[in-house]
Amino acid sequence: MSDHAPSASELADFRAEVSGWLEEHNPADPGFLLPQTFMEVGSDQQLEFLREWQHKLWSAGYLGVHWPEQYGGRGMHPAFQNEINRELRRHRTPITFNVIGLGWAGPLILDIGTEEDKAKYIKGILSAEDIWCQGFSEPDHGSDLGNAQTRAVRDGDDYIVNGSKIWTTMGNYAKYMILLARTDPTTKRKYDGLSFFLSPMHGTGIDTRPIQKITGEYGFTETFFTDARIPSSCLIGGEGNGWRVAMQTLQYERGAAAGAAGGQVQVRVSIADLIDEVRSVKRDGAPLLEDPVIRDRLVQLIMDEKALGLADKRSTLGDLNSDYPMSLLLSYKLRVSEYQRRMRQYGLEIQGGLGGLYVGDEDTIAGGFWQRAYFNNFATTIGGGTSQIQCNIIGEQVLGLPKS
């Protein structure tokens, strides 16, 4: 990575170049609904479309530009990738779907992997040739990662793995998994018995079962390890350091400067989109947006969304955070995921009879976008620690309330 911070004019030129390229190459509507997040890739058709798009973006030199050249990056300053990310957002491109590779595994391997690891994995992550998935959660330990029970037992040059993981995104398509497994069940602290692996997904004893979501679609699998042998070279960070490595992995998500390859992680859904799309909806024989009750609620949602953006900016103003220093940071996930749930639910609620139709019906608004968006949003209010767990964490760490 280059240490030289680019000037404003260099960045502006670069941004213009990216924008020009996107004008020409941002894919047209494929005629089927595209996933808004990487957790919603439910069909081969969607997968192939997204794979092609990510490959095209990388080939053009617009993904992981700050990653080293010899592994598929361009060795540029992270500020350039941030410019690209902004343009992708502005042009509302499809997502760069290989998120676990781009945002978690890739930066981790570049940070602490061996030379062999880097040569073997990085380029495939960028080109979308190798899809990565994540194996942290387990069926019996949803929000309690530190309690993972999947066992990995050393046997010669291999580890023998037994157990199961759940909510494996694209588990059926992935070639590799970042896997958190217990190598020592006897440690005093449960965290100390965990190790972190870059595990293959294809091999004897590794099976996936697709999980059908409330939307009727797929996107996650449950992954079963039954005496699966994985080479000991898959271990990363050393035995017993799995928890520390997992926590380190979660840090990269915060953007290019933190190490992630960048791209368009998710399609942002905004109240502005909702308002535009329901303009034609009628209620009591008049436009929906003239109804005073609806208007009041929409304004509340506009305010909720705006408050999130303002909180993000306010969190950098020290004097305005001194009384509850961790409040805005720790509550962000709760507030954004719950806001999205309320907003998307409302998007469906105000459609009158149209809200009774579903994806696939030609009369739906935007192809049933809101129906699907609402249901899929539960991935964010449940995944990564449910909203209820978030409330415990905030109540205890910000307000100092006693443990539940």
Place this chain on the structure above:
Amino acid sequence: MKKSNMAIGLSEEQGMLLDTAREFCRDRSAIPAVRALLQSESGFDAQVWQEIAELGWLGVAVSEAHGGSGLGMGSAIPIVECMGKRLLSTPYITTVLVAEALQRAQSHALCERHLPAIVGGQIATLALLESEDWGEETIELTATDAGGDLQLAGSKTQVAYAVQAELFLVSLTYQDEARLLLVPASALGEGAVRRQTNIDETRRSSRVDFTGATVSSDHLLSGDAAAIIRDLRLLGALLYAAEAAGSTAACMDLTVDYLKTRKQFGHLIGSYQSLKHPMVEVLCDMDNARSFVYHAATLVSEASLDEDAESACRMAKAQASEALKFAADRAVQFHGGMGFTYECDAQLYIRRAQWSQQAFGDAYHHRKRLASLLLD
């Protein structure tokens, strides 16, 4: 929907005011001091008022030419927020608004004559409201010519600190137009001021009958009175929002302290999720109110408020009204039987919440106007 203005900042001066005000309000307005004033005639401590004047806070938004520091209304926000956090009630908000009106009207003679005194601690108050309806645009109070003077007919309600005020800024109709008139207390007749009983006992307001008052016509403010009144209502809403945001934080702290110490069924009650989770909601509401308040403080300037500033003031008031109302309601409930008593401090906040929500328009009032700004 047009792109949202997301400006939020804190100037060095605002930061310094925040520090000073935090300390001052904590020292001068501990809960026993607040309670001692509840039944008093004036409702505030004259000594503290004089100190506020000496700190220069009445002049933060007044131009240097008139004895102020010319920092703009955004600089009053941290002060008022801190006052709210300590339930420190004084004629500060209403006095600052009158000074702001004089400046916005650019009535030079009136500014020269009155602003230095106001900066020095003279109490001035706004008389805008005529009924319960904050959305009423028509002004019933009239002025008619009477031999070079103006004679008034009509009354105003919820005039803050009217008993102590030396100056009243009155909205009225004169020659079929909205105008603002500065009325000295000496022009009021015997019995013109009737003190009201306020739900929030830290407040003082009166119904004031201006009928028969005669005032020289050079006390009329120049400028576009309708526009100034609109700005005053928005700035008033913002100031009350800042105060409510501060009170919300204090109310939350009160409840959290109780949840950390009170045991029932063998456990600290704060460990129960049915009490813990709503407190997180209170925290998030308070944080949002604070964000809107400082967003608005960043956008207001001495110019007539543009759409972004209007929108920000209304959001701040709508959010802060709801935040304090919820925090105070839960404060009473979560204190259990104790919360139902006058002795418990939760009463101070639940009473304040009801006053604050209506002052300068409640949440519905502002969201209704936001809908026109944002959806049409």
